[in-house]
Amino acid sequence: MTQPHHFQEPHDNLPLTGRDEARSRSYTNHDKQASPAPVEQESAAAHEQAPVQPETVPVGEAALEISGLVKVFDDKVAVNGINLFVPYGSFFGLVGRNGAGKTTTLSMATGMLRPTEGTVRIAGVDVWSQPLDAKRKVGVLPDGVFLFDRLTGEQLITYAGRLHGLDEKTVASRTADLLRAMDLQDAAGRIVADYSAGMTKKVALAAAMIHAPSLLVLDEPFEAVDPVSASNIQDILKAFVARGGTVILSSHVMDLVQRLCDHVAIMNDGRLLAAGTTGEVRGGLSLEERFISLVGGRHEGGEGLSWLQSL
Numbered sequence: 007m008t009q010p011h012h013f014q015e016p017h018d019n020l021p022l023t024g025r026d027e028a029r030s031r032s033y034t035n036h037d038k039q040a041s042p043a044p045v046e047q048e049s050a051a052a053h054e055q056a057p058v059q060p061e062t063v064p065v066g067e068a069a070l071e072i073s074g075l076v077k078v079f080d081d082k083v084a085v086n087g088i089n090l091f092v093p094y095g096s097f098f099g100l101v102g103r104n105g106a107g108k109t110t111t112l113s114m115a116t117g118m119l120r121p122t123e124g125t126v127r128i129a130g131v132d133v134w135s136q137p138l139d140a141k142r143k144v145g146v147l148p149d150g151v152f153l154f155d156r157l158t159g160e161q162l163i164t165y166a167g168r169l170h171g172l173d174e175k176t177v178a179s180r181t182a183d184l185l186r187a188m189d190l191q192d193a194a195g196r197i198v199a200d201y202s203a204g205m206t207k208k209v210a211l212a213a214a215m216i217h218a219p220s221l222l223v224l225d226e227p228f229e230a231v232d233p234v235s236a237s238n239i240q241d242i243l244k245a246f247v248a249r250g251g252t253v254i255l256s257s258h259v260m261d262l263v264q265r266l267c268d269h270v271a272i273m274n275d276g277r278l279l280a281a282g283t284t285g286e287v288r289g290g291l292s293l294e295e296r297f298i299s300l301v302g303g304r305h306e307g308g309e310g311l312s313w314l315q316s317l
């Protein structure tokens with residue numbers, strides 16, 4: 007496929023979210039022991055040889071599968087019937103204008119916000135009927151992070167690890183690793199309330215990763231993060247995906263998504279306009295050009311603001 011998938015109706019997008027592509031990708035991901043192919047594409051013999059990880063990678067399931075997801079706040083339809091298939095081992099970008107519904111979608115996808123309608127499955131586990139099982143498999147960096155910010159950075163990451171039931175020794179060694187990876191060693195003993203916005207983001211990301219989830223759901227992970235730290239975090243995420251993990255992140259930075267993500271979905275007004283591999287969605291354009299052409303809304307810069315130049 008060379009063209010992106012365009013969505014006309016809220017419930018017609020399941021076959022168009024790169025599902026077939028996802029399956030073929032899953033198949034090739036056997037090479038890196040990440041994503042067994044779905045049952046219908048593989049013979050029994052192939053299954054016997056497949057290096058599966060049965061606890062985290064059930065055959066034929068997506069890392070994240072969203073079906074018919076709707077969220078209505080009073081009279082505002084924030085999410086309007088989304089279907090999305092996020093394949094194992096993918097680096098998936100979710101993009102959209104302010105208010106498009108990204109945070110609402112990711113909050114429902116991770117069990118933090120109850121959907122009005124629809125289902126979400128993480129590694130085949132229903133988020134709303136089996137929340138504990140589902141949450142074990144996912145690390146979440148929410149938007150507008152709420153943290154226990156009277157703890158130090160080190161205590162916060164440690165606390166997250168203990169909440170996940172990890173033993174003390176494992177928590178201590180992973181906490182040290184994460185503090186180093188996030189360039190937070192010097193700030194480890196300071197309380198999080200005194201952190202900058204970027205440092206807060208990084209400590210929250212570390213807390214989201216300590217239990218070694220198979221899926222990371224990250225809302226605007228690079229917002230306010232300095233370029234050096236952002237590059238370091240990108241390397242961490244790329245290595246995580248290379249080892250078979252799955253990342254879904256939201257961002258407004260098209261260049262970053264184009265560079266980092268092998269799959270992308272464009273959201274507007276609560277719906278998906280396009281989804282698939284990044285190459286499919288771009289269709290020969292840059293992601294930014296494709297995004298603007300699909301979403302629209304461009305107008306003359308400064309239109310109606312001539313008073314700004316009056317001095």
Ligand SMILES: Nc1ncnc2c1ncn2[C@@H]1O[C@H](COP(=O)(O)OP(=O)(O)OP(=O)(O)O)[C@@H](O)[C@H]1O
Nearest residue numbers: 079082083084102103104105106107108109110111
């Ligand atoms: N708790 C809420 N109550 C009422 N409306 C809400 C609530 N949360 C979100 N909305 C509305 O739902 C719509 C989608 O919001 P959402 O935060 O999901 O968008 P977004 O794509 O993440 O935006 P941004 O890129 O600006 O973060 C917006 O119109 C927003 O005002």
